[in-house]
Amino acid sequence: MPVCEPVGETVHDHTSEVADVAAFRERLGLDALIDVHTHFMPQNVLDKVWAYFDSAGPLTGRPWPIRYRIEEQARVGQLRAFGVRRFTSMLYPHKPGMAAWLDQWSADFASRTPDCLHTATFYPEESAPGYVADALAAGARVFKSHIQVGDYDPNDPLLDAVWGLLEDAGTPIVVHCGSGPAPGRFTGPDRIAALLARYPRLPLIVAHMGMPEYAEFLDLADRYPRLLLDTTMAFTDFTESDIPFPRDAVPRLRDLGDRILFGSDFPNIPYRYLDALEALERFGLGDDWVRGVVHHNAATLFGLG
Incomplete structure (x- = not known):
C-alpha cells in the first residue's frame, strides 16, 4: 500500500492498521466488510470539501484532520x-x-471500480426526474441526498417525481437529514416524517444514525419497516464527546x-477506520449484531x- 503525501497533513502509514482491521474481521469470522457511506x-469537488474541513467551518466548529487524504486509487486500494x-x-x-x-x-467511477456500488444523487430542479431515471437505467444501486449541504426541503x-421513481424502484437513498453536527434549515425528523407519510415505501438510510435526533429517527424506524440507519461516525469517541448516543x-x-448498516465517512474522518469498527462494540450488543451491521x-x- 503506497503512502501518499497529503497536503497540509501528517503522513500516516496505515500498514499496521490493515493488520488490525483484519484481526477485527477474523474475530467475527468475516472475510469482508461492506461500507455504505x-x-x-x-x-476539484473533493478538494473543496477537504478545504472546508481544514477550516474547521461552522458546521464542524472543531479541528478535523482528514486521516486518509490520499489520491483516488490509493483510497480505493486502502478500502x-x-x-x-x-x-x-x-x-x-x-x-x-x-x-x-x-x-x-x-x-x-463505478464502471472502472467494480466493487463500488454505483451511486447517484439529485437536487430539487425541473430536470431531476429525467436524470434520476437515466441513472436508474444506467444501473445506479444507491442515491445520496444531503439536506444540510444542499439546503433544500x-x-x-420539484422532488415529488424523484421520490416516486425511487420508491417504485426500491433503490436505497442515504440521506443526511439529522441536525448534527449543526442544524440546517431543513434538517430534523419532522420533515422526514412528512416525506414518509407520502412515500411510506421509500428505502431511506438515515445517515449518522440521525444524530443528534437519534431517538426520533429510531421512532420513525419503528413506524416504517423500510427505513434503515447507518452508523457513520456514531458511537466513536470523537462523536460521543459532543453528541453521545x-x-x-x-x-x-x-x-x-x-x-x-455500517458507514464510515471514509476518507473524510479524523480518526482511524478501525476506530469506527471498534465503536460498534461499545454497547456490548454481541458479535451477531456487529456481523449484521458490518x-x-x-x-x-x-x-x-
Whole structure:
C-alpha cells in the first residue's frame, strides 16, 4: 500500500492498521466488510470539501484532520486492503445544474471500480426526474441526498417525481437529514416524517444514525419497516464527546439490528477506520449484531449473497 503525501497533513502509514482491521474481521469470522457511506467524487469537488474541513467551518466548529487524504486509487486500494468488499461513492450537489454532472462522473467511477456500488444523487430542479431515471437505467444501486449541504426541503414539489421513481424502484437513498453536527434549515425528523407519510415505501438510510435526533429517527424506524440507519461516525469517541448516543436507547439498537448498516465517512474522518469498527462494540450488543451491521444487513439489502 503506497503512502501518499497529503497536503497540509501528517503522513500516516496505515500498514499496521490493515493488520488490525483484519484481526477485527477474523474475530467475527468475516472475510469482508461492506461500507455504505464512503466518499468518492471529482477531485476539484473533493478538494473543496477537504478545504472546508481544514477550516474547521461552522458546521464542524472543531479541528478535523482528514486521516486518509490520499489520491483516488490509493483510497480505493486502502478500502480493499481493509477487506471492504463493497463501498459507495457518496457525492452531492449544493446548487442547481450540478447533480447530473456528478451522476455522470459517478457512473464512470463505478464502471472502472467494480466493487463500488454505483451511486447517484439529485437536487430539487425541473430536470431531476429525467436524470434520476437515466441513472436508474444506467444501473445506479444507491442515491445520496444531503439536506444540510444542499439546503433544500425534502418535501420540495420539484422532488415529488424523484421520490416516486425511487420508491417504485426500491433503490436505497442515504440521506443526511439529522441536525448534527449543526442544524440546517431543513434538517430534523419532522420533515422526514412528512416525506414518509407520502412515500411510506421509500428505502431511506438515515445517515449518522440521525444524530443528534437519534431517538426520533429510531421512532420513525419503528413506524416504517423500510427505513434503515447507518452508523457513520456514531458511537466513536470523537462523536460521543459532543453528541453521545442516549444510553436508554441502546436496547433499541438490538431490536432494530437488521436495519442498521455500517458507514464510515471514509476518507473524510479524523480518526482511524478501525476506530469506527471498534465503536460498534461499545454497547456490548454481541458479535451477531456487529456481523449484521458490518456485512450481513447490507449484503441482504443490495442482494450481494
